[in-house]
Amino acid sequence: MTTFVTDNCKGCRFTDCVTVCPVECFHYDDDMLYIDPDVCIDCSACIPECPVQAIYEDADYPEDKEEWIAINAEKAPNLPVCDSQMDPLPGAEERKAELGF
Amino acid sequence: MSESGTIDNPFLVAIVGAGPSGFYAAEALLKSDQHVRIRMFERLPSPYGLVRSGVAPDHPKLKQAIQVYSKIADSNDFSFIGNVTVGRDITVEELCAHHHAVIFTCGAETDRRLGIPGEDLAGSYTATEFVGWYNGHPDYRDREFDLSHETAVIIGQGNVAADVSRILAKTVDELKHTDIARHALDALAASRIRDIYVIGRRGPAQAKFTAKELREFGELEDCDPVVAAEELILNPASQQELEEKTNIGSKKIYDLFREFSERASGGKSRRVHFQFLRSPVELIGESKLERVKIEKNRLSGEAFNQSARGTGETCEFEAGILFRSIGYRGVPIAGVPFDERAGVFPNTQGRIMDDGKIVPQLYTAGWIKRGPSGIIGTNRACSVETVNSLLEDLGTLSSVEINTDPQDLQQLIDNRGVRTISFDEWQRIDVAEVARGAEANKPREKFTSIEEMFAVLSRP
Numbered sequence: 053m054t055t056f057v058t059d060n061c062k063g064c065r066f067t068d069c070v071t072v073c074p075v076e077c078f079h080y081d082d083d084m085l086y087i088d089p090d091v092c093i094d095c096s097a098c099i100p101e102c103p104v105q106a107i108y109e110d111a112d113y114p115e116d117k118e119e120w121i122a123i124n125a126e127k128a129p130n131l132p133v134c135d136s137q138m139d140p141l142p143g144a145e146e147r148k149a150e151l152g153f
Numbered sequence: 154m155s156e157s158g159t160i161d162n163p164f165l166v167a168i169v170g171a172g173p174s175g176f177y178a179a180e181a182l183l184k185s186d187q188h189v190r191i192r193m194f195e196r197l198p199s200p201y202g203l204v205r206s207g208v209a210p211d212h213p214k215l216k217q218a219i220q221v222y223s224k225i226a227d228s229n230d231f232s233f234i235g236n237v238t239v240g241r242d243i244t245v246e247e248l249c250a251h252h253h254a255v256i257f258t259c260g261a262e263t264d265r266r267l268g269i270p271g272e273d274l275a276g277s278y279t280a281t282e283f284v285g286w287y288n289g290h291p292d293y294r295d296r297e298f299d300l301s302h303e304t305a306v307i308i309g310q311g312n313v314a315a316d317v318s319r320i321l322a323k324t325v326d327e328l329k330h331t332d333i334a335r336h337a338l339d340a341l342a343a344s345r346i347r348d349i350y351v352i353g354r355r356g357p358a359q360a361k362f363t364a365k366e367l368r369e370f371g372e373l374e375d376c377d378p379v380v381a382a383e384e385l386i387l388n389p390a391s392q393q394e395l396e397e398k399t400n401i402g403s404k405k406i407y408d409l410f411r412e413f414s415e416r417a418s419g420g421k422s423r424r425v426h427f428q429f430l431r432s433p434v435e436l437i438g439e440s441k442l443e444r445v446k447i448e449k450n451r452l453s454g455e456a457f458n459q460s461a462r463g464t465g466e467t468c469e470f471e472a473g474i475l476f477r478s479i480g481y482r483g484v485p486i487a488g489v490p491f492d493e494r495a496g497v498f499p500n501t502q503g504r505i506m507d508d509g510k511i512v513p514q515l516y517t518a519g520w521i522k523r524g525p526s527g528i529i530g531t532n533r534a535c536s537v538e539t540v541n542s543l544l545e546d547l548g549t550l551s552s553v554e555i556n557t558d559p560q561d562l563q564q565l566i567d568n569r570g571v572r573t574i575s576f577d578e579w580q581r582i583d584v585a586e587v588a589r590g591a592e593a594n595k596p597r598e599k600f601t602s603i604e605e606m607f608a609v610l611s612r613p
Binding site: 073074093094095 | 173221529531
């Protein structure tokens with residue numbers, strides 16, 4: 053099992069997911085969040101929290117999101133941990149509307 | 154008196170209950186910019202609450218949350234005081250006399266009742282006792298469950314109901330290398346259960362499973378999931394619910410039910426049947442459960458606010474064992490206000506309230522604060538909210554006169570004849586459990602009685 057963040061997070065970074073993560077497995081850069089698969093316990097608490105449905109489990113994800121499994125694994129360990137809610141990125145609400153949420 | 158919140162004179166906070174919400178409250182306090190010392194009280198000698206005794210043994214990855222908790226416990230500003238029952242061994246008033254604040258994170262320890270005739274017949278059990286039993290909880294180790302019948306019924310469609318059904322559905326081979334209690338594995342090995350009915354009051358669009366838990370029923374070694382196609386017919390309001398884009402979780406659940414219903418039988422020897430829009434109205438039997446009487450329901454109300462009403466149409470079927478898993482309630486503690494109806498400690502953002510007024514020093518987080526909802530991580534956000542309230546109140550709390558001498562507190566507990574357990578002592582028990590497990594190729598074999606745990610500590 054792997055849980056991962058996809059490009060819907062890019063430009064939003066709402067970080068609601070982070071508040072319910074039991075193990076602090078989210079990391080961040082200027083664009084979005086990433087999950088460290090070695091730390092994540094696949095509890096799936098974060099999935100319903102995301103206002104733009106950016107988070108998936110590998111048991112069930114759209115085909116065009118496949119690359120994000122590897123991107124999360126590669127990026128997360130080298131980035132700072134996000135352990136509490138941050139302000140969304142500027143323009144996050146517009147981006148959310150654009151994504152249809 | 155010198156100012157509180159400094160290195161020499163830290164704020165003293167008691168946390169009652171060593172489960173996830175307790176540890177997340179401790180974490181939030183330790184991360185704050187105040188100097189806080191935490192004493193975590195737990196009625197068992199072992200910490201970790203439902204992560205240890207609730208999370209199913211075949212979900213070992215979820216139990217890795219324990220690594221986070223043991224790191225919190227390593228802090229110099231944290232102490233674990235196990236085997237102390239607050240309200241019996243030490244009163245809430247006494248805790249308040251020794252701490253600036255007390256946070257109750259003691260969970261929802263008892264089950265909601267069905268409120269129907271026959272509920273207390275032998276053979277009718279609560280999910281709590283069964284879960285506690287297979288997880289080796291000392292309170293439930295001596296329970297006996299009659300697994301000699303072919304039909305079991307689970308009332309409720311949340312993740313606890315899923316756990317109970319899955320444990321009944323799995324083969325011994327699927328369980329024997331987990332940390333399931335040995336007594337439970339032995340009893341399950343002799344189980345004759347073939348058909349497991351998982352019954353929900355509302356429809357397939359309202360089932361409370363997570364997709365992840367439901368999916369597992371499609372992957373069992375010797376059990377087929379069964380959903381009759383007509384069970385999946387939706388009323389217009391439920392259709393509307395599933396079309397709502399933000400309700401994707403329920404849509405996934407429904408799609409899984411659909412997949413189960415279209416699947417050819419795998420010819421496996423056990424079956425889990427998911428049934429909807431039904432409520433038990435009577436449990437029937439001479440001296441023990443023999444039959445379950447079920448009433449069909451219909452949904453009424455607007456989308457996302459539909460409730461189930463009985464239609465008057467009933468049927469009966471034979472069943473030898475039934476578990477109810479329809480929600481949980483907290484248990485009152487003397488000295489703390491209690492909301493009888495909701496089964497929680499009444500509160501506003503974690504501040505405990507009595508008749509609409511804030512009770513100074515008392516806070517709450519987790520299931521005893523908000524009711525039994527969400528999963529492990531949900532408690533983190535819940536505890537952070539409570540700790541934020543507490544930190545806002547520090548100005549007032551720091552003026553409370555308390556006895557800061559830890560010796561006095563220890564003396565008080567000792568005088569009641571209670572043998573407390575420290576975190577170091579717990580770690581010795583932990584190591585011994587893991588060693589015992591290794592002999593049977595299990596991640597651990599839990600000690601299921603407090604005496605066994607003390608026996609470890611008295612070894613040289």
